Amino acid sequence: MASSDYSARHLSVLEGLEAVRKRPGMYIGSTDARGLMHCLWEIIDNSVDEALSGHGSQISVILHADDSVEVHDRARGIPVDIEPKTGLSGVEVVFTKLHAGGKFGSGSYAASGGLHGVGASVVNALSERLDVEVDRNGKTYAMSFHRGEPGNFDDKGGEKTPDAPFAPFISGSELRIAGKAARGVTGTRIRYWADRQIFTKGAEFQTEELLSRARQTAFLVPGLTIDILDLRGEEPVTETFSFAGGISEFVDYLSPDAPITDTWRLQGSGTFTETVPVLQPTGAMVPTELTRDCEVDIALRWGTGYETVFRSFVNIIATPKGGTHQNGFEQGLMKFLRAQVEANSRRLKVGNDKLDKDDILAGLTAVLTVRVPEPQFEGQTKEILGTPAVRAIVASVVTKALAERFASTKRDDKSQTALVLDKIVSEMKSRISARSHKETQRRKNALESSSLPAKLVDCRSNDVLNSELMIVEGDSALGTAKLARDSEYQALLPIRGKILNVQKASVSDMLSNLECASIIQVIGAGSGRSFDIDQARYGKVIMMADADVDGAHIRTLLLTLFFRYMRPMIEAGRVYSAVPPLHRVIVKHAGKKPNETIYTYSERELEGVLATLKRQNKVYENPIQRYKGLGEMDADQLATTTMDRRHRTLRRVNVNDAEDAARVFELLMGNDVAPRKEFIIAGDGFDRGRIDV
Incomplete structure (x- = not known):
């Protein structure tokens, strides 16, 4: 808990930092994971500015399992002498005074990103605990802060924690000497725990975002080495970025x-x-x-x-x-x-x-x-x-x-x-x-159009937002789906097996492919740069493929088509994947009570259901039906499990990071076979859930 009896000498400091705590969004944009990452980069960027000025060529970032983060550099180290105007050490000025730093004039930094002088002090204000160590003049200087106020933590057992008892300084601040530094060694080490009173529940440091930006920074500062160590998972994640080019x-x-x-x-x-x-x-x-x-x-x-x-x-x-x-x-x-x-x-x-x-x-x-x-x-x-x-x-x-x-x-x-x-x-x-073409050919509805594919089984409704286009694998599934659908708002478009891999094909090859051209034509909003989502004829596009490896491949090919040529549909959350069941378990009941039907969607779920039935001494039919495809279901079963809005499960396809998604599609579906082979053989990064949406 923060002490309520801090001294008057700190009022001017805390007044500024309290403004940060009251309105953190003004300084870091938000209090979710984005704001958490912004704080981390405020600290890292200070070290990068040192490297840009020719001081230090290595930065280390460690994400600890206790939700703290640590940043090391081998630069000059924060000044430890007394700043004459405030009478405080340079370390305390940097971490407690807004708009204080070495980047306002031309003496320390010719070109720097941290020009407002609030980065370190804002991070300090929004941290439950922050520890800084500076190597200079053959000594290691140290100072600790609790929500922006300097003082000492009573770390029993030597293990640092934000919950340790804290005593603020009363009469004067102390930049303590924590040890000796090797001759000629300088640098700064900062470790802090983000304040959970400020940041939203569930906000955490994003490893992929950290790696991406560290890589980006290493590209921009040739010769700089950035080491990332994430200790939060079962297996540590270690990455090093260093690029000689620019x-x-x-x-x-x-x-x-x-x-x-x-x-x-x-x-x-x-x-x-x-x-x-x-x-x-x-x-x-x-x-x-x-x-x-x-x-x-x-x-x-x-x-x-x-x-x-x-x-x-x-x-x-x-x-x-x-x-x-x-x-x-x-x-x-x-x-x-x-x-x-x-x-x-x-x-x-x-x-x-x-x-x-x-x-x-x-x-x-x-x-x-x-x-x-x-x-x-x-x-x-x-x-x-x-x-x-x-x-x-x-x-x-x-x-x-x-x-x-x-x-x-x-x-x-x-x-x-x-x-x-x-x-x-x-x-x-x-x-x-x-x-x-758009000016002369306005979108036609199903009754007006004579150019839509003959195999399209359209719906009656003209309400775009309420309508659904279901892309069905195979003619056998189409026959059952016709009987199972609600013809008022559900349209069906059958495709014949696996469509063209558009990641490898040219635009002309894609447009000349019958299946790809039919999908684009039926959706009615164009493709590529000319795609206009406002002209889409359906509010949802739902992929209905078998729950097997071939079905997963078909979904991947369809997603590749949407990602490359109709990406706004994915970005708007209008592309879905149906989730058909894998098994049907019929539980027998004695007497006239009708039998109970249970559908399961994975082998693990089936094992759990059977174990539960066994504990309850319930009898079920053997063999248990295993669906090999949508065509094996009758209309009632398909409607109940996959098509009826009241009972079905849909998976929405999202693209949270288009750049990463593009790389995954290129890896899995592109021309270069060798990286894909290595990816499959390695197996450690392969998660079918990333593809089988």
């Missing part, structure tokens, strides 16, 4: 398709002036005009697909919602490529049509990084860059670098730039064609 390797890693260009590097810099308040020795804030340098580094390549993968960073801090640097990138790209298309209009046969931004971004994978002293972010979460002058600098760098590339006389450059122009013009023509 963002060019990052682009190669992110690219989801085959390239039509090499990875191009666009680099440059510019200067701008801005007026900012500067703290004078007298304590006054005086508006001062400063000249700033902005360095721009971009890696990009175009691929054969239509998806856009774009990552932007300011001083290696990710800006997922963009900002002025992204606006400048798109502006420069648009201006230059429009001019190139106009200059080559005769060869490209474009007429008077104009390029759109989506035409240029289709198939583009790009990583944009800018380094700016004291950038203006919108909010502490730093998701949007707000520095206005960066837009023009980035646009200028893009235009100049692309002009050099397109003017090059090298054979590779000439062929690749021609391919880029051909691709973006092709995208433009496809967009214009799709728009024209």
